[in-house]
Amino acid sequence: MKVNIAASNACLDCPIRHRAVCASCDRDELEELNRVKFYKTYFAGQTIGVRGDALDVVASVVSGTATLERVIEDGRTQMVGLLLPSDFIGRPGRETLQYDVTAVTDVTLCSFHRKPFEALLRDVPHIQERMLQMALDELDAAREWMLLLGRKTAREKIASFLMTIAKRTLDPLGRAHGGQCVIDLPISRETMGNFLGLTIETVSRQLSALKNEGVIEFDGKRRIIIPDFTNLMLESGDDEDGGLLI
Amino acid sequence: MKVNIAASNACLDCPIRHRAVCASCDRDELEELNRVKFYKTYFAGQTIGVRGDALDVVASVVSGTATLERVIEDGRTQMVGLLLPSDFIGRPGRETLQYDVTAVTDVTLCSFHRKPFEALLRDVPHIQERMLQMALDELDAAREWMLLLGRKTAREKIASFLMTIAKRTLDPLGRAHGGQCVIDLPISRETMGNFLGLTIETVSRQLSALKNEGVIEFDGKRRIIIPDFTNLMLESGDDEDGGLLI
DNA sequence: GGCGTACATTGACACAGATCAAATGGCTTT
DNA sequence: AAAGCCATTTGATCTGTGTCAATGTACGCC
Numbered sequence: 001m002k003v004n005i006a007a008s009n010a011c012l013d014c015p016i017r018h019r020a021v022c023a024s025c026d027r028d029e030l031e032e033l034n035r036v037k038f039y040k041t042y043f044a045g046q047t048i049g050v051r052g053d054a055l056d057v058v059a060s061v062v063s064g065t066a067t068l069e070r071v072i073e074d075g076r077t078q079m080v081g082l083l084l085p086s087d088f089i090g091r092p093g094r095e096t097l098q099y100d101v102t103a104v105t106d107v108t109l110c111s112f113h114r115k116p117f118e119a120l121l122r123d124v125p126h127i128q129e130r131m132l133q134m135a136l137d138e139l140d141a142a143r144e145w146m147l148l149l150g151r152k153t154a155r156e157k158i159a160s161f162l163m164t165i166a167k168r169t170l171d172p173l174g175r176a177h178g179g180q181c182v183i184d185l186p187i188s189r190e191t192m193g194n195f196l197g198l199t200i201e202t203v204s205r206q207l208s209a210l211k212n213e214g215v216i217e218f219d220g221k222r223r224i225i226i227p228d229f230t231n232l233m234l235e236s237g238d239d240e241d242g243g244l245l246i
Numbered sequence: 247m248k249v250n251i252a253a254s255n256a257c258l259d260c261p262i263r264h265r266a267v268c269a270s271c272d273r274d275e276l277e278e279l280n281r282v283k284f285y286k287t288y289f290a291g292q293t294i295g296v297r298g299d300a301l302d303v304v305a306s307v308v309s310g311t312a313t314l315e316r317v318i319e320d321g322r323t324q325m326v327g328l329l330l331p332s333d334f335i336g337r338p339g340r341e342t343l344q345y346d347v348t349a350v351t352d353v354t355l356c357s358f359h360r361k362p363f364e365a366l367l368r369d370v371p372h373i374q375e376r377m378l379q380m381a382l383d384e385l386d387a388a389r390e391w392m393l394l395l396g397r398k399t400a401r402e403k404i405a406s407f408l409m410t411i412a413k414r415t416l417d418p419l420g421r422a423h424g425g426q427c428v429i430d431l432p433i434s435r436e437t438m439g440n441f442l443g444l445t446i447e448t449v450s451r452q453l454s455a456l457k458n459e460g461v462i463e464f465d466g467k468r469r470i471i472i473p474d475f476t477n478l479m480l481e482s483g484d485d486e487d488g489g490l491l492i
Numbered sequence: 493g494g495c496g497t498a499c500a501t502t503g504a505c506a507c508a509g510a511t512c513a514a515a516t517g518g519c520t521t522t
Numbered sequence: 523a524a525a526g527c528c529a530t531t532t533g534a535t536c537t538g539t540g541t542c543a544a545t546g547t548a549c550g551c552c
Contacts, residue, residue, distance in 0.1 A: 070393040073485050078396040080389035091382055098386060121378075128374055132367075135381040136337055140344060142388035143326035147316045149395035150324040150443025154509065189530065197396030202509055204531055221518085221530070239319050400539065435500060445540055450501055467500065467548085 010034060014110070019086035020060040021134060024126040032124070036116055041108045042066075048089070048101040048109075055097050057111050058090030064107030065186040068099040069194065079195040080142075082187075084168065088134060092118045104187050149197045156237035157196040158206040162216065163236050166226060181229060185222045210235070256280060260356070265332035266306040267380060270372040278370070282362055287354045288312075294335070294347040294355075301343045303357050304336030310353030311432040314345040315440060325441040327384075328433075330414065334380060338364045350433050395443045402483035403442040404452040408462065409482050412472065427475060431468045456481070 011017065011030045022033055039062070042048055048066060049055075061083050068081030068089075080099060083089060089101060092114065112120075121128050148160055166183045185192070193200045210216045215232055217225040226232050257263065257276045268279055285308070288294055294312060295301075307329050314327030314335075326345060329335060335347060338360065358366075367374050394406055412429045431438070439446045456462045461478055463471040472478055 068389070070389065072393070072397065072483055076397040078393040080392050091386075093379065093382075099389070122371075122375070125368075125371065125374070128371070128378060129368075132374060132378045132381060133339065135378060135385060136339075139381060139385050139388060140337075142385060142392065143314070143316065143345070146326050146388065146392055146395055147318070147324040149392055151318065151322040199510060200530080201511080201532085205509090208531070237318055446500080447502085447541080448539060451539090454501070 016060060016062055016086040021088055021127060021130050024130045029124050029126055037110050037112055039108060040111050042103040044103055044105050046103045048103055049097045050100045051097055053097040055090055055094055056114055058092065058114050058117050059109035059111040061085050061087045062108040062110050064103060064105040066101055066103050066107050068101055070099055077194045078197060092121055104191060152237050154198055154202050154206050155235060157198060159232050159235035161192065161196055162232060181226050183224050262306060262308055262332040267334055267373060267376050270376045275370050275372055283356050283358055285354060286357050288349040290349055290351050292349045294349055295343045296346045297343055299343040301336055301340055302360055304338065304360050304363050305355035305357035307331050307333045308354040308356050310349060310351045312347055312349050312353050314347055316345055323440045324443060328441065338367055350437060398483050400444055400448050400452050401481060403444060405478050405481035407442055409478060427472050429470050
């Protein structure tokens with residue numbers, strides 16, 4: 001059913017119309033995309049692709065959350081991308097997938113066969129322009145993430161992560177005043193650990209510590225209340241309100 | 247003097263002609279770049295820019311090595327980019343510099359004022375195309391680096407780093423056979439530490455350990471001989487010969 | 493030639509976070 | 523309601539890497 005709803009949607013009504021790779025397209029260009037796109041839905045936990053797979057399709061996340069991960073033989077896993085709506089999956093010009101891609105919630109993708117998409121990229125400057133912007137944004141996010149992985153303590157990592165999620169959830173005004181806010185974690189403790197380069201136990205302990213010190217409150221396991229945003233910010237190790245952009 | 251030599255060079259003779267942002271330009275486009283580019287040289291140790299600076303100029307590294315770093319208040323430093331010849335500095339569309347940029351050796355840059363360069367990006371598809379390729383390559387490198395920072399041990403980090411440098415130094419054939427090779431480190435122990443998310447002492451200890459076990463040999467502090475490449479590879483924690491791309 | 497400075501190595505110890513193990517809690521199934 | 527499953531929390535201990543401190547080495551300078 002979900003698929004039907006999605007497939008029937010024209011690009012003009014698309015929820016990620018103004019943020020995805022198609023953001024700067026005009027009406028005609030959108031029409032062109034509309035003809036070649038196709039929707040695909042994955043269920044929570046499902047594998048979207050694994051490292052080494054032929055990269056025949058590229059896509060934008062329309063709804064849901066997916067992860068990009070690298071795994072070493074002994075099982076150590078590092079998340080290298082958290083894909084939220086409007087984020088792009090796959091790389092034009094590459095033959096095989098470099099990362100394991102997994103749906104953590106139900107995910108709907110707006111997909112394109114890679115070859116035709118590469119042609120679009122050449123022919124429609126608006127798409128290439130936007131693609132470049134998005135790639136550079138991701139690069140900045142990846143570098144911020146590198147600072148976190150390389151130099152932050154477990155507590156700072158957790159605080160930074162919560163800030164990141166909060167920023168993607170809230171409107172920019174609400175948080176500027178350092179007021180209360182509520183965030184729903186889209187991912188499990190294990191996934192958080194793989195994001196932050198920590199074990200599940202350390203994630204849990206640091207969350208408990210922040211709770212015991214009143215920096216955060218829990219409402220169930222996956223919902224977190226931040227009574228005062230500035231307190232959390234102080235724990236994140238960031239000099240300003242910069243933080244992860246993802 | 248260096249500046250004179252550089253300034254007199256036409257793009258056609260440029261050492262990074264086929265690798266930098268101008269790689270896919272034809273003769274006419276190159277002529278256009280030639281008119282607006284200007285060379286600038288920095289000495290080893292010199293600051294090229296600091297986080298927050300107005301980003302009026304973007305540039306390609308023509309020769310030498312520079313670093314991109316993020317620093318937190320207490321002095322903890324994480325390198326987020328190692329810039330070698332053909333790599334690009336600065337981001338079109340951004341008003342301020344996001345990272346500290348430092349010359350680690352003498353560095354010559356092929357520079358452009360940002361605004362005109364943004365116009366070029368719009369008008370010359372070959373440049374934008376190449377820019378996108380390069381951004382995606384850097385993103386892949388950053389993600390590989392994230393795996394290293396988040397999940398690898400100190401020993402694996404050092405081995406991976408040496409492999410990375412070796413790969414950028416050697417011809418692709420020479421290393422395929424796992425034969426001996428010699429690499430010159432472009433950076434100090436401290437810089438290596440900031441690259442790998444380690445302290446200077448740990449870097450030193452791990453290098454000594456690899457030396458004592460015969461995986462590497464020293465010729466002075468900065469030159470390293472790798473008797474058998476496969477041995478080093480086994481220490482890097484990589485499942486294949488993938489490793490950092492930078 | 494001696495000296496100063498910067499970089500690198502080595503040693504002793506501390507501690508953050510990993511590991512191993514057990515307990516708790518929430519959820520579905522029957 | 524009981525049982526079973528999974529995610530999470532909490533506890534005890536271990537270990538890799540950081541920290542602090544001393545020593546070694548190379549190189550330029552007066």
